[in-house]
Amino acid sequence: MSQLSxxxxxxxxxxxxxxxxxxxxxxxxxxRTLQETGAMRMNIVARVxxxxxxxxxxxxxxxxxxxxxxxxxxxxxxxxxxxxxxxxTPNVDAxxxxxxxxxxxxxxVPVCAPARTSIITGMYPSSTGGLxxxxxxxxxxxxxxxxxxxxxxxxxxxxxxxxDYNLRKPAGVWDMSTGKAHWRNRAEGQPFFAVxxxxxxxxxxxxxxxHKQITDPAKVRVPAYHPDTPAVRQDWAQYYDQVSExxxxxxxxxxxxxxxxxxxxTIVFYFADHGSGMPRSKRWPGExxxxxxxxxxxxxxxxxxxxxxxxxxxxxxxxxxFVDLAPTVLSIAGVEIPKWIQGQAFAGPKQxxxxxxxxxxxxxxxxxxxxxxRSATDGRYVYIRNYYPHVSHGQHNTYQFETPTTxxxxxxxxxxxxxxxxARFWRAPKEPEELYDLQTDRDEVQNLxxxxxxxxxxxxxxxxxxxxxxxxxxxxxxxxxxxHARSEGTTPYDMGHDAAKFPFxxxxxxxxxxxxxxxxxxxxxAKLLAVDDSGVRYWAAMGILMRxxxxxxxxxxxxxxxxxxxxxxxxxxxxxxxxxFGGADDVKPALDVFAELxxxxxxxxxxxxxxxxxxxxxGPKAAPLVEMVRKINPKGPSPDAxxxxxxxxxxxxxxxxxx
Numbered sequence: 001m002s003q004l005s006x007x008x009x010x011x012x013x014x015x016x017x018x019x020x021x022x023x024x025x026x027x028x029x030x031x032r033t034l035q036e037t038g039a040m041r042m043n044i045v046a047r048v049x050x051x052x053x054x055x056x057x058x059x060x061x062x063x064x065x066x067x068x069x070x071x072x073x074x075x076x077x078x079x080x081x082x083x084x085x086x087x088x089t090p091n092v093d094a095x096x097x098x099x100x101x102x103x104x105x106x107x108x109v110p111v112c113a114p115a116r117t118s119i120i121t122g123m124y125p126s127s128t129g130g131l132x133x134x135x136x137x138x139x140x141x142x143x144x145x146x147x148x149x150x151x152x153x154x155x156x157x158x159x160x161x162x163x164d165y166n167l168r169k170p171a172g173v174w175d176m177s178t179g180k181a182h183w184r185n186r187a188e189g190q191p192f193f194a195v196x197x198x199x200x201x202x203x204x205x206x207x208x209x210x211h212k213q214i215t216d217p218a219k220v221r222v223p224a225y226h227p228d229t230p231a232v233r234q235d236w237a238q239y240y241d242q243v244s245e246x247x248x249x250x251x252x253x254x255x256x257x258x259x260x261x262x263x264x265x266t267i268v269f270y271f272a273d274h275g276s277g278m279p280r281s282k283r284w285p286g287e288x289x290x291x292x293x294x295x296x297x298x299x300x301x302x303x304x305x306x307x308x309x310x311x312x313x314x315x316x317x318x319x320x321x322f323v324d325l326a327p328t329v330l331s332i333a334g335v336e337i338p339k340w341i342q343g344q345a346f347a348g349p350k351q352x353x354x355x356x357x358x359x360x361x362x363x364x365x366x367x368x369x370x371x372x373x374r375s376a377t378d379g380r381y382v383y384i385r386n387y388y389p390h391v392s393h394g395q396h397n398t399y400q401f402e403t404p405t406t407x408x409x410x411x412x413x414x415x416x417x418x419x420x421x422x423a424r425f426w427r428a429p430k431e432p433e434e435l436y437d438l439q440t441d442r443d444e445v446q447n448l449x450x451x452x453x454x455x456x457x458x459x460x461x462x463x464x465x466x467x468x469x470x471x472x473x474x475x476x477x478x479x480x481x482x483x484h485a486r487s488e489g490t491t492p493y494d495m496g497h498d499a500a501k502f503p504f505x506x507x508x509x510x511x512x513x514x515x516x517x518x519x520x521x522x523x524x525x526a527k528l529l530a531v532d533d534s535g536v537r538y539w540a541a542m543g544i545l546m547r548x549x550x551x552x553x554x555x556x557x558x559x560x561x562x563x564x565x566x567x568x569x570x571x572x573x574x575x576x577x578x579x580x581f582g583g584a585d586d587v588k589p590a591l592d593v594f595a596e597l598x599x600x601x602x603x604x605x606x607x608x609x610x611x612x613x614x615x616x617x618x619g620p621k622a623a624p625l626v627e628m629v630r631k632i633n634p635k636g637p638s639p640d641a642x643x644x645x646x647x648x649x650x651x652x653x654x655x656x657x658x659x
Contacts, residue, residue, distance in 0.1 A: 064155075065302045066183065066266040067329055069195040070253055072246035073112060073162075073202040074277030077293040079243065086219055088244045091251030092270050092295055097313050099268070099297030100306075104379045105320040106359040107274040110282055110289030111366055115273050115322060117166040120145045120173075122326030122341035124362070126374075127472035129492025130166035131364035132480050136640035137167050140493035143340050145173045146326040150193050153335045156186035159195045184260070193329065196253055200245035203277030206238050207403045215240040223288070224421040224443040225280050226405060227412050235405045239278060246272075267305070267332060268297040269325075279406045280425055284393060285361035285375045286436065286444050287382050294320060296347070305332050307347045318355040319379060320346055342472060358464045364476050368646040368653075369397040370613055372476070376465040381454075382444060383461035384434040387477070387515045390546045391617075392428040398649045421445040429546070432515050435461070466508075473497055473504055477511050478535050479569040481606025484639065507535040514543030522547060526555035534567035541573035549581040556582075563589060568597050568607045576614040579621055587621060595628055600636025605643045608636060612650035622654070629654050 079089040081096035107115045109125055117130040121143065129137035139145070145165075147157040151172065158181035159174050176185060183192040199205070217233035220240065226232050250270055257263050271294040275281040281288040298306040309316050323343030330337050331348025344352040361375035372387035400406050412418045413426045424430075424445065435451075435458050436444040448454040475483050475496035486502065487495040495501045510528055513521050521543065528540035541562055544551045552559060562574035571593050579590035594615050600608040615622045615629065634647040 510539035
């Protein structure tokens, strides 16, 4: 190589790190600058530029790998390569035989939109405010979605085709994000990052009828928390069939990659967005809802970028979280990992040597059903903290109840025919804390919190989760509407890092005190109803509601005062507690609060959802409000049209129960 060529190649490599399209931009700049000196010099520059362009193109293709993500929906590690003998997944199995499987991977949130939000940002949704389903929170100030960083470095980035983020997407994230997005549309020699998502295994497809059954329902393993009935077996069998279809989609992409001559230039990831779409997997932040398959393949050409433990056909016990995917891709591509990223790279030159000691999960509002759960695992034990123990794991969710298993399971529980393991999902209150040993209890039905032999691991995981929440500043400990109100003019993430707007420790301590269900905490909760922070007052009212009639009696005066609180969310909880556990004369003042706050046009969708949820929870005690609910205009101030179904669903739930 000549000295000029060597210098140009070195310059091209340097510029590629900071210019999105170095060939076009630099070439145009050189020509325009030298046009001023005359035609002769322009002709010389043109010739040099052509050589420069060719060298840059060659260097780009030769020095950086292509990266292909094949993703699927709503399925856990029920695949042959992960040891499931019933699964038919030959394509991913073959990829795993050439690549490596990860045994401990959590999706953070057991439902699609917030899980994908954690992937695209490399940040925990409870930190950004993007936890609640389809919340559409603003992106933190200065933060970019990671494909933007890849594009700025010269990668061609495509998404085919699902996004479904809970944070508002800025311009310029993808070169193309449609059903037509493809690596084939890139410039010649340009490295690509391409995502292809299969919807074949989604929850909605699992219950679609008619269905040509391939998996024998008699051969499926029914977990201990599900009733063993023909309908449940059919759902599980169809789930296996749909996972096979997602595998077939993966096979077509891998074959196409080979036909295009790119197989040995491309690093491949296969993973699902969260666990199985079956009830008590999807929407439940334990192992069955968060554990996903992850297979990676590094061709020989790029093994220098592979995880340190990488061996073809091997497995890794490294702990991997969805927040680790963004920094891993950036590391592989040679792009600087920004400070806002909360995960760790597990491949490329920036990979963390050992990985995290714990994985963390979280659940917030799932469509119209509001819950608040956090979880942690060390790979063997799973810890869950329930901040809303007064509601069951199986509280009504319209979409989930379309699955036949959900309907059969709830019916058997209502009839008193569910086993103890099956009934736990539907009972309220649920335990404030849960601890499971996956080695002896893969279905997570034997809670070990009270076991004297497990107090050390309980304490370890509890403290790990607490430290994690403090580190990321878990803003979703606030009611959703309160979080947005405090973030006006900024973002939930930035608000969460402002101690004046978000006194995290005070709010977290109040939440823990409220949710521990200890009756002795009632006097302290009553005092907290008078503090200056509405987030603390909210948890004080919640704590009294959770404890029932005796707590109401002991703090009645303070709770009556809370009916006029400045925060509508405090007022709603206080009204629910008084209506549910107070005397006959107490009901009307409480119901008057709901009548004022339930119509969305008067306030906003967050206040309306909280009020309607409380009305629904009150059951027959809210009967005087049925006609008011029936006449509610479901439209009102809302941050996004994606909230539109939730108020109508809550209204339907109330009318169906009180008809």
